[in-house]
Amino acid sequence: MNDNVAKFLEERLGGEQYAKLSRISNGKLYDFIAHFIKLLDPASVFVCDDSTGDLSYISEKAIHDGEEQRLAMNGHTIHFDSPLDQGRDKEHTNILVDPGEEMGPQISTRDRTEGLKDISEVMDGIMRGRQMLIVFATLGPNGSEFAIPAVQLTDSPYVAHSEKLLYRPGYEEFIRQSEQAHFFKFVHSEGELTESKTTKNIDKRRIYIDLKDDIVYSANTQYAGNTLGMKKMAMRLAIHRGSQEGWLCEHMLVMGIHGPHGRVTYFTGAFPSMCGKTSTAMLDGESIVGDDIAYLRKIDGVVRAVNCEHGMFGIILGVNSKDDPIQWKALHAPGHQVIFSNVLKTDDGGVYWEGKDAAVPEHGVNFKGEWTPGKLDKDGKAVPASHANARFTLSLSMLENLDKNADNPDGVEVSAYVYGGRDSDTWVPVQESIDWAHGVVAFGASIESETTAATIGKAGVRQHNPMSNLDFLSIPLGKYLQINVDFAKGAKRLPKIFGVNYFLKSRDGKFLNGKNDKKVWYKWMELRCNGDVKAIKTATGWIPEYKDLAPLFKDIIDREYTYEEYEAEFSLRIPENLSKIDRVIASWKNSTHDTPEVLFTELEAQRARLLEAQKTFGDEVKPSQWGIVG
Numbered sequence: 001m002n003d004n005v006a007k008f009l010e011e012r013l014g015g016e017q018y019a020k021l022s023r024i025s026n027g028k029l030y031d032f033i034a035h036f037i038k039l040l041d042p043a044s045v046f047v048c049d050d051s052t053g054d055l056s057y058i059s060e061k062a063i064h065d066g067e068e069q070r071l072a073m074n075g076h077t078i079h080f081d082s083p084l085d086q087g088r089d090k091e092h093t094n095i096l097v098d099p100g101e102e103m104g105p106q107i108s109t110r111d112r113t114e115g116l117k118d119i120s121e122v123m124d125g126i127m128r129g130r131q132m133l134i135v136f137a138t139l140g141p142n143g144s145e146f147a148i149p150a151v152q153l154t155d156s157p158y159v160a161h162s163e164k165l166l167y168r169p170g171y172e173e174f175i176r177q178s179e180q181a182h183f184f185k186f187v188h189s190e191g192e193l194t195e196s197k198t199t200k201n202i203d204k205r206r207i208y209i210d211l212k213d214d215i216v217y218s219a220n221t222q223y224a225g226n227t228l229g230m231k232k233m234a235m236r237l238a239i240h241r242g243s244q245e246g247w248l249c250e251h252m253l254v255m256g257i258h259g260p261h262g263r264v265t266y267f268t269g270a271f272p273s274m275c276g277k278t279s280t281a282m283l284d285g286e287s288i289v290g291d292d293i294a295y296l297r298k299i300d301g302v303v304r305a306v307n308c309e310h311g312m313f314g315i316i317l318g319v320n321s322k323d324d325p326i327q328w329k330a331l332h333a334p335g336h337q338v339i340f341s342n343v344l345k346t347d348d349g350g351v352y353w354e355g356k357d358a359a360v361p362e363h364g365v366n367f368k369g370e371w372t373p374g375k376l377d378k379d380g381k382a383v384p385a386s387h388a389n390a391r392f393t394l395s396l397s398m399l400e401n402l403d404k405n406a407d408n409p410d411g412v413e414v415s416a417y418v419y420g421g422r423d424s425d426t427w428v429p430v431q432e433s434i435d436w437a438h439g440v441v442a443f444g445a446s447i448e449s450e451t452t453a454a455t456i457g458k459a460g461v462r463q464h465n466p467m468s469n470l471d472f473l474s475i476p477l478g479k480y481l482q483i484n485v486d487f488a489k490g491a492k493r494l495p496k497i498f499g500v501n502y503f504l505k506s507r508d509g510k511f512l513n514g515k516n517d518k519k520v521w522y523k524w525m526e527l528r529c530n531g532d533v534k535a536i537k538t539a540t541g542w543i544p545e546y547k548d549l550a551p552l553f554k555d556i557i558d559r560e561y562t563y564e565e566y567e568a569e570f571s572l573r574i575p576e577n578l579s580k581i582d583r584v585i586a587s588w589k590n591s592t593h594d595t596p597e598v599l600f601t602e603l604e605a606q607r608a609r610l611l612e613a614q615k616t617f618g619d620e621v622k623p624s625q626w627g628i629v630g
């Protein structure tokens with residue numbers, strides 16, 4: 001390591017912190033830290049190791065600095081983001097590209113030289129008078145081939161505290177990997193704060209992803225989706241690195257579905273933000289590996305997945321004791337650290353959120369300040385007790401349903417992919433693809449979902465969102481689709497691919513399924529993966545037979561599932577599926593210059609099957625009309 005850099009670091013860190021850093025011998029790490037101390041100019045620096053003492057330092061600092069407030073329940077705290085900082089800021093999130101580097105119109109980019117110049121100006125001296133926290137983490141199980149070391153510089157103790165809960169410790173991993181560490185870098189500053197300790201200069205909010213240097217910059221924001229480098233920013237770097245090394249980073253839950261005789265079948269599930277990953281991964285009776293981001297590799301010809309995280313930043317809207325008993329229990333467990341964000345803080349030091357099955361408090365404080373029931377904003381609109389994107393942050397280790405293979409360095413063998421989104425009128429509740437390419441294309445690459453409060457902007461707008469990963473892509477869409485289709489190459493066994501739809505509505509706009517119906521779909525898919533049930537072949541995939549679903553509804557959720565319900569849910573809506581094909585093909589053509597041919601061949605074949613069915617049966621085909629069972 002360069003002596004000047006060492007001298008500079010020793011001066012700026014001081015003896016104790018420098019002693020911690022110097023246990024890691026990695027010249028690139030020192031250069032990275034020295035460079036950004038010079039640019040951001042913090043008053044002091046704290047190097048966070050893996051000890052509980054350092055975790056306490058961070059969590060106490062979050063309280064001391066006013067970024068978190070203690071709640072009545074031991075270990076629980078609350079954090080508020082600015083009212084203008086409540087979701088991921090897609091408009092100001094850019095991949096940095098060199099001239100001529102094409103990402104297509106769906107991925108917002110900025111010229112790399114300009115972007116680096118801009119962020120250097122925005123971040124120049126931004127940490128003056130404050131402390132820089134250096135947090136290390138490992139993405140993926142420590143010691144596994146999936147593991148990627150990561151380091152984040154931040155001046156927000158809330159962000160550092162969240163990362164300590166959400167990721168596996170990385171300080172010892174950096175020591176172990178030494179100069180070999182091929183690490184991700186994150187530089188974050190929340191910038192100047194308001195009186196209420198939220199980001200003040202929202203107009204200077206920037207998120208830049210520099211793939212050349214595996215660095216993500218984030219300035220003038222606190223919202224976790226924009227600031228937790230290890231979460232959605234690392235996703236962009238991992239998708240890029242995976243595309244070069246032959247593995248995948250997907251916006252997927254990973255979980256064990258528990259079948260007959262103690263059998264556990266592992267599933268992944270890709271749903272856009274706020275469309276069902278956490279709710280599915282936390283189904284009682286099943287076991288969770290992860291609820292948001294998966295790394296997938298083919299190992300000895302078998303598809304295996306790990307959760308690169310080890311915590312949950314889950315949506316709290318609608319979480320209730322009946323539908324979500326395990327989440328409910330976790331949110332009420334004293335003695336574990338849980339950070340609530342943008343919910344209502346009640347006068348007795350508790351929390352309330354929209355959809356919680358508890359009495360509505362008479363008074364409290366939320367992300368907009370004082371709140372009482374019926375409060376209206378300046379436009380006369382009702383102010384909700386909690387934001388639609390309000391979250392809870394906790395470590396998976398406190399969950400009773402944590403899967404026994406959650407930290408298996410080899411990951412888990414994936415038997416099923418599940419793709420889904422907020423689709424009110426087209427897909428049936430559950431169906432299996434005809435084969436791998438059909439599943440990747442007609443399910444994954446065709447996901448359309450109504451936008452939600454997880455991103456800033458209008459909600460409820462149907463948006464094409466391939467593999468639910470559009471917001472995080474750092475490679476051109478066509479290349480992304482190709483690497484997903486090609487992932488089958490060299491595989492001895494492949495996961496089955498399913499399409500699910502939790503949000504199907506009747507023609508008069510009512511949800512056809514309750515939140516718990518999904519439990520039945522997963523049990524059916526688990527039986528299907530193990531060859532225990534047949535299915536009906538339709539123009540868009542294989543659907544369950546009524547005779548297999550009814551007993552599952554009875555056994556699992558003690559519900560009489562009538563044939564009428566089955567027919568309403570599983571009748572194929574031909575016109576809607578045909579117009580979906582038109583929309584998806586048009587979107588792919590407009591979204592990228594490099595759409596692989598397989599997209600068109602698979603969707604045109606599906607169109608032909610739909611038109612054939614329409615000619616024979618009309619616009620709606622009942623399950624009993626298809627005839628082929630297999």
Ligand SMILES: Nc1nc2c(ncn2[C@@H]2O[C@H](COP(=O)(O)OP(=O)(O)O)[C@@H](O)[C@H]2O)c(=O)[nH]1
Pocket residue numbers: 271272273274275276277278279280291314315317318319502503511513514515516518
């Ligand atoms: N109608 C309906 N809403 C659901 C269902 N599953 C989840 N949701 C809602 O979708 C929202 C977000 O779900 P979540 O699982 O946290 O999404 P994630 O961001 O993908 O993890 C919550 O408001 C849930 O109440 C379902 O089966 N039906």
Ligand SMILES: C=C(OP(=O)(O)O)C(=O)O
Pocket residue numbers: 088224225232272273274277292313314315454
């Ligand atoms: C934090 C996020 O993940 P999700 O909403 O998918 O849980 C996000 O997308 O901002």
Ligand SMILES: [Mn+2]
Pocket residue numbers: 274277278291292313314315
């Ligand atoms: Mn989630």
